[in-house]
Amino acid sequence: MAITNKKKSVVIIGLGWVGSIVGIELAQEGYEVLALERGKDRDTVPDWSYPRTADELKYGLRLDEAVRPRDHTVTIRRHLDDVAFPYRQLGSFLPGIGVGGAGIHWNAQAWRPHSEELYLRTYIEQTFGNIIPEDMAVQDWGVTYNELEPYFDMFEKVAGVSGMAGNIKGRIQEGGNPFEAWRSNSYPMPAQPLTYNGHLFSEAARSLGYHPFPFPAAIASRAYTNPYGMQMGPCNFCGFCERYGCLNYSKGSPQVSILAALKQHKNFEYRTNSDVLRIEKSPDEKTVSGVTYIDLTGKEVFQPADLVILSGFMINNVHLLLVSGLGQPYDPYSGEGVIGRNYAYQTINGSGTLFFRDKVFNPFVGSGANAACIDDFGFGRIDLAREGFIGGSRIDCSQTNGQPIRSMPLPAGTPEWGSKWKEAIGEWYGHAVTIGQHGTNMTYRDAYLDLDPNYRDKYGRPLMRMTFNWHENDIRLSQYISKQIDKIAEAMEPDSYHPAPMQDNQPYDVRIYQTTHTVGGAIMGENPTRSALNRYLQHWDYHNLFVPGANAFPQNIQQNPTGTIGALTYWMIASLKNDYLRNPRPLV
Amino acid sequence: MVYKTLFSKEKKLTRRGLLTGACTCAAVALSARYALAQQEQSVPLENYQRAYFNAEEWTFVMAATARLIPSEGNGPGAIEARVPVFIDRQMALPWGRGEHWYREGPFERDAPRYTGYQAAPSPAEAYRLAIPRINRWCTEKYGDIFAGLPAEEQDEALVRIENDEVPIDEIRSGDFFAFLLQNTREGYLSDPMYGGNHDMAAWVYINFPGARASFAEWVEKDNIRYRLGPVSLSGERA
């Protein structure tokens, strides 16, 4: 029989970015808050101490900061009639675990979407007419960019973003992205400097009439104190950023940006090694009564709560909704149901690598967001009716790391081993530049999440099954962007250039790391038959359950999701503080 | 003379407390590891005390890695870098035992490669299963076990192993090859504390600074080659 704890006002599932933001904002209001984190506790010192964290094998390859599939994983298939296989080793995406979650090992690329992306369906229909294919499930989000703008601003201040603004209240700024959505303020810190590759790319892009600018980075470009009094040190371009905890207090993360300030509140408590099994429904079927979790000794514990915030990694969020029976699971055949519908990824394949015999790049000088890019082919810039796809992408030239095992680009045709391989690494390490893309990924009737019929986790719960493949629309986008990359590469005049565009009908390959930007599955929207959450991220059916996270995205935006997740979280908190908590009820 | 104050507020009770004890233990453990690493590296490869591989497996791994990263040419080969030591040690660690992976059945040896590795054996098991079969196959096809063949035939055999030509029940030979190649690269270029990249020679070869992780003043030195040699995690310098 499960132990029952004393009730808490607020129970937060998952102490990553979202959980930490909700934690501090509600603890500051005086609520009794408990966060349950399935993983272990972590902090800059000792866990990411200089220099011990600069260990490519441990963190870059064995992925010690990410989840172990042994503990939590999914099954994956491409088509509705495939059998799904377990994601047995990490590859394509790296979910987070532990205090700080994926907010520890992210690249800290801190973006906002284009404003049109938040009402994508309406925008496409109004601008291009009836070009959205039948099987494309894209939707409007139910909240507008203008409503969210102050919260993007807040998240950027908290995470400590360095960048060059391009559009401040409608006034275009030199050196920034002229196509970005308007912002009320410039970035909290000036943009990071660029390495040589970024300079070469920017020159070439400018020569073609494009508008290059540096990536916005939640990586401090100087000493910084955020609104919670938390502090960041200036980044030293150590080259051990993504997959690693930051050794320098430079990369925004829950630890760097929030947690010590949060822990000062006596009304906040957190428990690690507490894996939530289920969110429990109340007898009234209109609310949830709390959560059942396995504590660190392996005992089952019931934690009652007035308000539950489900803020784990989005895969975990959707899985919990499914195993808890909270909302009707989506059926791709009938098109009915909401939990699991609209799963998407990121159109990120299709890069090109340039080699320069006589130019020297020190590839180990990098940060997770060290990049120049152009948004000239971003969402809203392309004549979609003419080009025959829906989407948009940035084109970027980054140098995030030179870790020699996993970042060793070699000219196409170089053997994978033997003396020619050894010769090539001596010849070409430090002489390569990669241009990449990162674009929208639409949602489709047949890309979704549900429970697997064959495989179970260590608690006996069915694994979540991911049905996803690259669809023609997104492959076309990627191929189009690859052609633009080719032009920029040519303008950079390399000694050799090796493009790797997506192929027609290319299957989703889970072995290769692409990105951890998995989104959807418990989406926000205006229609409760086609979304799981209303515009405040409140579950349509259980009004004291909120599910902030990338699960809420009805399709994937062009840029990295974390900035939008942060903004949605602060937006949700405003409705909790000003409305819901004073008068708990369905808000829509 | 150092003039001490009369009274000082030392928290004597925590002197042997957990935290200090842990730090001391960690410091001792790490310096022990440093000492162990130093010791190991002075042991010739033939006298290395293996953690996992048996004699047949070790012989194969020595010979195969020597072809994957040969000694001739600039830069160390796998043998000079002590890659076989790295691989042997990895097999005895959780990753080698497959403890990071989801390992519930049913498995599927022949699943399409883009679904990820779906066969049952852990890396350590894969080496143990594959190597005797490869040696048998080599003897059939070439007249001797892998280690006894001339270099060109070894290279040809490796290509065929990669192409799944060697029959092994539990795992495609190409999947075993993928582990071997990956581990070889890891052993060549990872921090020396893991047993490979001896004396950081591979890092010196490609000009990678190791664990220095500090380059703020180099960000805008466009087209200027960084020349300072590498430092390892334990502080060795080259």
Place this chain on the structure above:
Amino acid sequence: MRWFFRLVFWFVVFCLVIFLVVILVPVKRSDPITVLPQDYKSPEGRGLYLALMADCAACHTAPGGKIYAGGQVVQSPFGPIYASNITPGKNGIAGWSLDDFRAVLRDGLRPDGTQLYPAMPYESYRKISDEDIFALYDYFMNSVKPVDEKVKQTNLIFPFNQRWGIRIWNWFAIPGKPGFRPRYGDALLDRGAYLVESLAHCGDCHTPRDILFRQSGLDASHPEFLTGQTLDDWSSPDLRGPDSSLARWSSEDIKLYLMSGRNRYSAAVGPMKLVIKDSLQYATPADIEAIVAYLEKIRMPGKPAQPVRDPDITTALLTGADPGMPPGARLYLDNCNACHRVDGKGAAEVFPELDGARLVNASDSSGLIRVILEGSRLPSTRIRPADLAMPGFAWRLNDEEAAELVNFLRTGWTNKAAPVTAADIAKVRAEPSAD
């Protein structure tokens, strides 16, 4: 020869007289300076605040122990001294009168007449006003949770267990009447002086002690007051001289340091961290301002010494990253540069500077060595919650390397301090600190 015996005889007589005087003349408590009205009440929260400013918990709360229940050991050169239980429980101060309480703070006397060792800083506390003593008494008797635990008794070896000896010492160490006499005619400065000299008792660490272990001055009229000393293994710096850190800092810098343990130049290390964590971070902004004003007032005149060399030399050496660089510089790049940077300036309020840092240049190098070997973590404070930490490098540097690195620091940029040897490193390494 007879003169010799006569000398001895009179000497013995003299000692006997002293002894009899000390034993027979009753210990007299000091009278209150201000007699408070019968119905006097302290402002709400005053006692709690004063207990924080006086940092009673630093000694009277053992690590992991109940608040103010004692048991904390205070090391003295004469042996361990155990802080007592000062909760209003049994074996604590249950039943004590205000006069009893006052006598401890002003005279170092227990209600039964036992003399306390000056580990209890009554040298400084005797300046606390009667109003504040009342507030403290009220707080300890009525707001602190009673704990009945008995605490280990202090038992020093002979002759230091002869507490009557302390009485003699008191005659030399604390002449004059107790209480604070305002001397600046300025409310802010006098408040600052009061805080520093009494409650915060900064002089107990920051004032040198003479051959009799007395503080060389209990207020700023003495030139040695707050000019620094070596405490345990940490040298507490000079707070007044033209070459002191404070002389270089602005008022804002000093304020931030007192409130958070960090400012754009420096980060607190060693016991000062605890002072900030347990006491100063709770000071009101007005009190911080007062302390800062007083510290600035008592600054000694004079110009700071000119830098001995151009700091850019070291900066250029490190930036160049030339493989032929000297070993100390190489060690700096491999261990320190990530945070402290090529110019040795760190980053404001996050990574303290090394160029010009007092800790780096101190003649006693043990504090610097200790920080390098063990690292240091700042406390989480109200205005700066991040408990920023430097990792330790004991595991990565042997004694020779650490000495090489220390010597590089002590002759790098504008720094100038005597070199250390591997033996100096080994000595610190052999005695790890408690926290």
